[in-house]
Amino acid sequence: MPYCPKCGVELEHTVKNCPLCAFPMPKINDDANQPVYENKFPQPENIYFENLLKIKNQVFFTLSILIFSAVLVLMTIRSFFRVIPPAITYSIISVISGWFYISILFGYIRSKYYSTLSLGFITLCLTYGLDHVDGKLTWFYSYALPITILAVLVLLLLLYLYNRSRLKNQFVFVPAHLCISISLFSAALECILDFQANRKIHLSWSLIVFIVLMSIALILISLYYKLPDRIKEKIKRTLHI
Amino acid sequence: MRQHTKNWYKLDNAGKLYPSITSTRVSTVFRVSATLYEEVDPTLLQTALNNIIERFPYYKVNLKRGLFWYYFEYTENSPLVEKETFYPCMFMLYKRKKSFPFRVLYYDKKISVEISHSITDGTGVVIFLKSLLVEYFRLLDNDLSLDEKNGIFFPHEPIDQEEAEDAFHKYYQKNIPDPPKLNKAFHFPFKLNSKGEYHIITGIIPAKPLLAAAKEHHASLTQYLLALYFDAIQEYIHIHKIKVRHPVVMNLPVNLRNLYPSKTMRNFFISITPQIDFRLGTYSIHEMIDYIQSYMKIAVTPKNISQYIHKNVKNEKSLFIRLTPLFIKNLLMPVLYNKYAERNYTSSISNLGLISMPKSIEHLIERFEFYPPPSRGNIIKVGVVSYKDKLYISFGSLTKNTEIEKIFFRKIRKMNIPVKIETNRE
Numbered sequence: 296m297p298y299c300p301k302c303g304v305e306l307e308h309t310v311k312n313c314p315l316c317a318f319p320m321p322k323i324n325d326d327a328n329q330p331v332y333e334n335k336f337p338q339p340e341n342i343y344f345e346n347l348l349k350i351k352n353q354v355f356f357t358l359s360i361l362i363f364s365a366v367l368v369l370m371t372i373r374s375f376f377r378v379i380p381p382a383i384t385y386s387i388i389s390v391i392s393g394w395f396y397i398s399i400l401f402g403y404i405r406s407k408y409y410s411t412l413s414l415g416f417i418t419l420c421l422t423y424g425l426d427h428v429d430g431k432l433t434w435f436y437s438y439a440l441p442i443t444i445l446a447v448l449v450l451l452l453l454l455y456l457y458n459r460s461r462l463k464n465q466f467v468f469v470p471a472h473l474c475i476s477i478s479l480f481s482a483a484l485e486c487i488l489d490f491q492a493n494r495k496i497h498l499s500w501s502l503i504v505f506i507v508l509m510s511i512a513l514i515l516i517s518l519y520y521k522l523p524d525r526i527k528e529k530i531k532r533t534l535h536i
Numbered sequence: 537m538r539q540h541t542k543n544w545y546k547l548d549n550a551g552k553l554y555p556s557i558t559s560t561r562v563s564t565v566f567r568v569s570a571t572l573y574e575e576v577d578p579t580l581l582q583t584a585l586n587n588i589i590e591r592f593p594y595y596k597v598n599l600k601r602g603l604f605w606y607y608f609e610y611t612e613n614s615p616l617v618e619k620e621t622f623y624p625c626m627f628m629l630y631k632r633k634k635s636f637p638f639r640v641l642y643y644d645k646k647i648s649v650e651i652s653h654s655i656t657d658g659t660g661v662v663i664f665l666k667s668l669l670v671e672y673f674r675l676l677d678n679d680l681s682l683d684e685k686n687g688i689f690f691p692h693e694p695i696d697q698e699e700a701e702d703a704f705h706k707y708y709q710k711n712i713p714d715p716p717k718l719n720k721a722f723h724f725p726f727k728l729n730s731k732g733e734y735h736i737i738t739g740i741i742p743a744k745p746l747l748a749a750a751k752e753h754h755a756s757l758t759q760y761l762l763a764l765y766f767d768a769i770q771e772y773i774h775i776h777k778i779k780v781r782h783p784v785v786m787n788l789p790v791n792l793r794n795l796y797p798s799k800t801m802r803n804f805f806i807s808i809t810p811q812i813d814f815r816l817g818t819y820s821i822h823e824m825i826d827y828i829q830s831y832m833k834i835a836v837t838p839k840n841i842s843q844y845i846h847k848n849v850k851n852e853k854s855l856f857i858r859l860t861p862l863f864i865k866n867l868l869m870p871v872l873y874n875k876y877a878e879r880n881y882t883s884s885i886s887n888l889g890l891i892s893m894p895k896s897i898e899h900l901i902e903r904f905e906f907y908p909p910p911s912r913g914n915i916i917k918v919g920v921v922s923y924k925d926k927l928y929i930s931f932g933s934l935t936k937n938t939e940i941e942k943i944f945f946r947k948i949r950k951m952n953i954p955v956k957i958e959t960n961r962e
């Protein structure tokens with residue numbers, strides 16, 4: 296019987312490391328005539344993912360049928376009109392895009408980066424479709440395209456930072472980085488809106504958002520990393536009662 | 537004609553809580569298993585289950601939703617034995633139609649019963665498993681004679697109505713004060729496993745030397761194991777220089793059938809909560825045993841226990857709670873359970889005691905094991921059971937960290953008592 300030299304406990308023949316201290320157990324005998332030892336437990340499967348996928352598929356299937364029925368109803372109504380009302384076309388485009396959004400939000404695309412890119416692509420298709428209902432493009436290139444690309448870039452940056460950051464505390468990381476992203480996004484958004492409207496850039500409300508959210512983010516991050524003793528001492532000295 | 541008089545059962549006082557708090561990580565499912573010397577025959581096991589289940593009509597049920605409470609409804613369907621494939625004590629989707637609140641599993645030489653706490657406690661499931669085993673062996677060998685009953689139920693014997701009673705209500709006293717409230721307890725700072733994973737480490741220890749060690753301290757086995765567990769946590773806190781802000785509180789379920797003359801096969805236990813505050817300094821094992829003994833002398837008395845029964849039943853009887861629709865109860869219960877229960881315990885240790893089988897069967901069973909239900913609030917729990925001359929201490933854990941188990945079993949090894957470790961960890 297194998298024993299863990301560190302814990303002193305007897306172990307099963309099948310274990311590679313001591314279950315208590317993870318000390319590697321040496322393979323003592325390679326003899327082919329050795330009895331075959333069976334594990335006391337089956338190689339366990341994870342019930343959670345199986346059940347989750349089953350439920351997710353059921354819900355997605357139900358939603359797909361509902362969306363398909365809605366599109367069918369809208370198409371039927373559309374065929375009755377000689378001059379097609381734009382509201383029906385808007386609805387059809389939105390419902391179909393909704394199905395694509397749901398399929399991404401349900402996690403059918405594994406990679407978060409590809410999911411984000413797909414979300415951006417669907418948004419572009421949706422906005423293009425909505426703008427193109429009357430046969431000409433008025434706001435797609437000037438507003439929808441740059442704003443969507445901007446949002447996707449900010450989301451990708453957020454994901455990249457999340458994966459690379461040393462900040463593992465989600466209660467600090469998520470709000471701090473959301474604040475940074477929203478402040479950057481609002482500044483860029485105002486640039487786009489201002490440029491399209493007045494052909495010049497003059498930042499106003501986004502500056503307020505930027506200052507407030509950046510301050511919150513910096514406070515959160517500095518609290519997490521803790522202030523250096525020198526600064527702590529200085530604050531203590533200045534603010535002592 | 538069937539013996540069961542009702543075709544539906546209210547959930548008992550303790551059981552009422554569990555369906556509402558069940559989640560992926562809080563399965564409220566625990567396991568008692570028996571390992572035989574021969575490989576299990578699944579067909580025979582299924583026949584044994586079919587034969588025995590009618591003797592337990594209060595388990596042959598499906599969970600249904602009422603407007604205000606869940607209830608169990610007797611079902612004509614029979615449960616099917618399944619081959620064990622998943623991690624132990626995983627959540628059951630027993631709120632679904634035609635699902636039983638328990639499962640009978642087999643793997644190699646092992647027969648396991650995993651059961652939701654909403655239906656019964658450890659005592660109930662031990663009697664169920666023992667009865668199932670006896671029926672299985674009877675089918676295997678027709679000449680099997682049983683010299684003693686040993687708390688075993690036989691398929692065609694009459695059912696005592698008391699078996700299905702809610703004993704909490706029977707022994708409820710109206711005008712007595714509530715027990716003192718608990719405060720937040722110390723919790724292990726370990727990272728949780730992925731959902732759906734539950735790790736078990738079982739230490740197999742000869743009972744005699746451990747009993748002798750307990751006797752040396754004039755303590756019972758449960759008291760001694762509890763002291764060792766406290767000591768292991770104390771050592772962990774010291775080694776890792778953990779800043780302790782709350783006392784270490786243990787949840788110790790007490791089988792109330794030993795205090796009240798009840799034959800119920802449903803839940804009938806109360807958790808008492810011995811606690812040691814390590815902020816006060818280092819405790820020696822003698823100090824801990826002294827404390828536990830004195831605490832249990834005071835806590836495990838009908839007068840003290842009646843306060844806990846009073847509190848639980850009073851809450852259930854409250855008109856406001858009764859009139860709250862079930863979907864609101866389902867929303868609120870997990871939060872309240874965390875605030876008033878799980879948050880106030882560090883861990884739990886549950887001893888099912890010595891399981892005895894009739895002499896003619898004893899040699900056919902190698903061992904019994906008991907795995908506690910996983911819980912997000914108490915990520916490590918301990919289940920203890922003894923059979924013949926061995927003690928089986930199982931740590932059920934929702935974390936990969938094995939520091940507590942390591943310190944605990946090394947302590948026993950340092951007493952020169954042999955320990956064999958088995959695990960489902962890879």
